[in-house]
Amino acid sequence: MSLRWSSRSRDTNGVQIDQPGTYWYHSHEAGQYPDGLRGAFIINDPKSPYKGQYEEEMVLTLSDWYHEQTPSLLKHFNSVTNPTGAEPIPKAALMNDTQNLTVSVLPGKTYMFRIANIAAFAGQYLWFEGHTMRIVEIDGIYTEAAEADMIYLTAGQRASVLVTTKNDTSSNFAFVGSMDEVGKAQPLIYIILT
Numbered sequence: 001m002s003l004r005w006s007s008r009s010r011d012t013n014g015v016q017i018d019q020p021g022t023y024w025y026h027s028h029e030a031g032q033y034p035d036g037l038r039g040a041f042i043i044n045d046p047k048s049p050y051k052g053q054y055e056e057e058m059v060l061t062l063s064d065w066y067h068e069q070t071p072s073l074l075k076h077f078n079s080v081t082n083p084t085g086a087e088p089i090p091k092a093a094l095m096n097d098t099q100n101l102t103v104s105v106l107p108g109k110t111y112m113f114r115i116a117n118i119a120a121f122a123g124q125y126l127w128f129e130g131h132t133m134r135i136v137e138i139d140g141i142y143t144e145a146a147e148a149d150m151i152y153l154t155a156g157q158r159a160s161v162l163v164t165t166k167n168d169t170s171s172n173f174a175f176v177g178s179m180d181e182v183g184k185a186q187p188l189i190y191i192i193l194t
């Protein structure tokens with residue numbers, strides 16, 4: 001097994017950590033990564049410019065899932081029966097490696113979600129129903145807070161967003177990851193904020 005540090009802009013096999021932020025790791029051996037050898041890799045920053053502006057941090061991974069394991073997918077992908085080189089289409093979308101994830105939050109508090117798309121293939125749109133988010137980090141770089149209703153992350157991308165929950169305990173709010181066009185199967189997963 002080998003693990004490669006992936007920051008998209010810069011891949012090195014020797015890990016030297018000089019930049020805080022939201023990253024992820026995955027295997028580069030055979031087909032281990034789409035089959036699950038992948039995860040978030042967070043480098044905390046005691047000097048974050050957003051320190052003190054949120055109650056709690058939560059890590060949220062978006063990913064895709066195939067119902068066949070990678071070796072058999074690759075066999076078809078690299079065969080004469082696939083002359084266009086069409087990539088295998090994921091069968092499901094996952095958040096934190098599951099479906100129907102529930103996250104408990106308190107009303108009227110700000111949370112920082114560190115979001116990483118650790119998929120093999122599919123991009124996803126993400127939004128929090130009834131809430132806006134403030135994007136404060138993209139791929140390990142702090143940004144000026146930018147308000148957004150929805151964010152789109154391709155495979156490999158990360159973002160941190162601040163979400164202030166409504167001062168309202170009368171209902172739950174879904175947050176939704178929606179796979180883009182490539183993953184037509186099961187486009188929606190719902191996550192309930194309680």
Ligand SMILES: [Cu+2]
Pocket residue numbers: 004006026028
């Ligand atoms: Cu890689």
